[in-house]
Amino acid sequence: xxxxxxxxxxxxxxxxxxxxxxxxxxxxxxxxxxxxxxxxxxxxxxxxxxxxxxxxxxxxxxxxxxxxxxxxxxxxxxxxxxxxxxxxxxxxxxxxxxxxxxxxxxxxxxxxxxxxxxxxxxxxxxxxxxxxxxxxxxxxxxxxxxxxxxxxxxx
Amino acid sequence: xxxxxxxxxxxxxxxxxxxxxxxxxxxxxxxxxxxxxxxxxxxxxxxxxxxxxxxxxxxxxxxxxxxxxxxxxxxxxxxxxxxxxxxxxxxxxxxxxxxxxxxxxxxxxxxxxxxxxxxxxxxxxxxxxxxxxxx
Numbered sequence: 001x002x003x004x005x006x007x008x009x010x011x012x013x014x015x016x017x018x019x020x021x022x023x024x025x026x027x028x029x030x031x032x033x034x035x036x037x038x039x040x041x042x043x044x045x046x047x048x049x050x051x052x053x054x055x056x057x058x059x060x061x062x063x064x065x066x067x068x069x070x071x072x073x074x075x076x077x078x079x080x081x082x083x084x085x086x087x088x089x090x091x092x093x094x095x096x097x098x099x100x101x102x103x104x105x106x107x108x109x110x111x112x113x114x115x116x117x118x119x120x121x122x123x124x125x126x127x128x129x130x131x132x133x134x135x136x137x138x139x140x141x142x143x144x145x146x147x148x149x150x151x152x153x154x155x
Numbered sequence: 156x157x158x159x160x161x162x163x164x165x166x167x168x169x170x171x172x173x174x175x176x177x178x179x180x181x182x183x184x185x186x187x188x189x190x191x192x193x194x195x196x197x198x199x200x201x202x203x204x205x206x207x208x209x210x211x212x213x214x215x216x217x218x219x220x221x222x223x224x225x226x227x228x229x230x231x232x233x234x235x236x237x238x239x240x241x242x243x244x245x246x247x248x249x250x251x252x253x254x255x256x257x258x259x260x261x262x263x264x265x266x267x268x269x270x271x272x273x274x275x276x277x278x279x280x281x282x283x284x285x286x287x288x289x290x
Binding site: 070076077108111 | 186214
């Protein structure tokens with residue numbers, strides 16, 4: 001049956017998908033602009049950059065993004081999850097307006113409005129396409145183990 | 156000290172080919188990764204039954220996942236190549252918004268997702284929105 005309602009935990013994972021990627025990119029950008037120019041003649045300085053606080057924070061956030069993105073793809077369609085990733089741009093734009101007090105042009109406000117409406121459209125529909133049978137060896141194995149465990153406990 | 160001469164702007168077709176390379180490799184990577192995750196199953200349920208190690212093992216033992224990640228890596232290097240020749244203000248909005256549409260098409264064709272009118276509308280709205288936001 002097509003899943004129409006997501007659990008609060010699944011909404012949290014989609015929120016992480018939306019927020020962690022743009023925040024990670026911002027941390028990387030901030031970290032790289034603070035470093036002196038890196039050339040291919042000194043590749044070791046690129047490796048050293050990984051251990052600076054902003055870049056390390058960016059990498060941690062991007063690893064968090066990939067983990068939550070893969071989790072979301074395991075229970076929702078790609079065409080459901082992708083608009084959520086685009087919604088992160090809206091969050092960053094709003095943060096830059098109200099936190100960093102940057103100016104946002106009318107074209108950017110139009111972009112924010114269009115993405116918000118688009119994400120709202122997708123969120124109203126089912127998150128997963130209905131399929132008659134799902135071949136899922138890993139889940140079947142885990143369920144089998146759980147059933148066996150329950151049977152042992154019942155004895 | 157030798158100062159490199161400014162690189163000539165690539166032709167329209169070269170720029171289009173660079174952006175197309177990003178869009179195609181990115182779409183292939185996203186669709187293959189999504190296909191891999193669907194074949195593995197709900198990670199939350201696997202984690203509930205087999206723990207975090209079980210969930211990580213389920214992902215790392217799926218060959219399709221690595222093919223998808225390989226294409227995503229290709230997309231990243233295509234982006235770096237494009238940024239070396241083209242402006243960020245062109246590459247970022249064009250590739251991000253076009254990828255949304257090609258992903259919707261590929262998800263319908265290869266993942267057999269139900270991309271109904273609602274999802275098409277959303278893909279087009281988000282695509283135009285990303286273009287406005289990033290341009």
